[in-house]
Amino acid sequence: MARRIRYGKGKASIEITGPQRELFEQALKEVAGETMKVLEDEIDTRMAEAKKNWIVRGNRPIQKSNGTWYTIKQESERSVDKFTNGIRIVDGGKAIEGFFGNDSPYAYAIKPASYSKRENGSPSTVAEGKSLADETMWKPAKKNVNKLVKKLADAYIADQKKKG
Numbered sequence: 001m002a003r004r005i006r007y008g009k010g011k012a013s014i015e016i017t018g019p020q021r022e023l024f025e026q027a028l029k030e031v032a033g034e035t036m037k038v039l040e041d042e043i044d045t046r047m048a049e050a051k052k053n054w055i056v057r058g059n060r061p062i063q064k065s066n067g068t069w070y071t072i073k074q075e076s077e078r079s080v081d082k083f084t085n086g087i088r089i090v091d092g093g094k095a096i097e098g099f100f101g102n103d104s105p106y107a108y109a110i111k112p113a114s115y116s117k118r119e120n121g122s123p124s125t126v127a128e129g130k131s132l133a134d135e136t137m138w139k140p141a142k143k144n145v146n147k148l149v150k151k152l153a154d155a156y157i158a159d160q161k162k163k164g
Helices: 018-053 132-143 145-163
Strands: 005-007 060-063 069-072 083-090 095-102
Touching: 005 018, 018 083, 018 095, 018 132, 018 145, 095 132, 132 145
Parallel strands: 005 083
Antiparallel strands: 060 069, 083 095
16 A cells, blocks of 8 residues: 555645554555555556656756866755655545645755755756656656546446446
8 A cells, every 4th residue: 555644635634643544554455455556556656757857966067167167066955755646535535635745844945956866876868958757747747647547447347347
């Protein structure tokens, strides 16, 4: 199941933990097992892609006035390790939704530079000056929404057939 289960949305939401989490997981599995699987698979895929393309801070090259170069060592705060995901129960328990995000307070402000690198050392896949979160998280998610809706519809039908 998902790493986090929340009831509600925003500041008024609560995290479900402990024995209650197991009860909710079991209930969700029984009521909407196929739907939950599709949601979790999609969230895991989206998060893995975002992490793969996320940049980490590295050495910054600087050119002196005489034309020579040197680097300034920069320490990464590892926003790449601050991704979270889970399932939210919303609308008073009438609906569920999957979520993923980056809990780093500066994640949305990150913009790659010409020297930016991904965690594996390869160059950034995001163009210089573009929003890293938009390009690695939200645009890919929006691009796949039609396929996801079809998968969710099929899963919902399968879940309904199991009930009836």
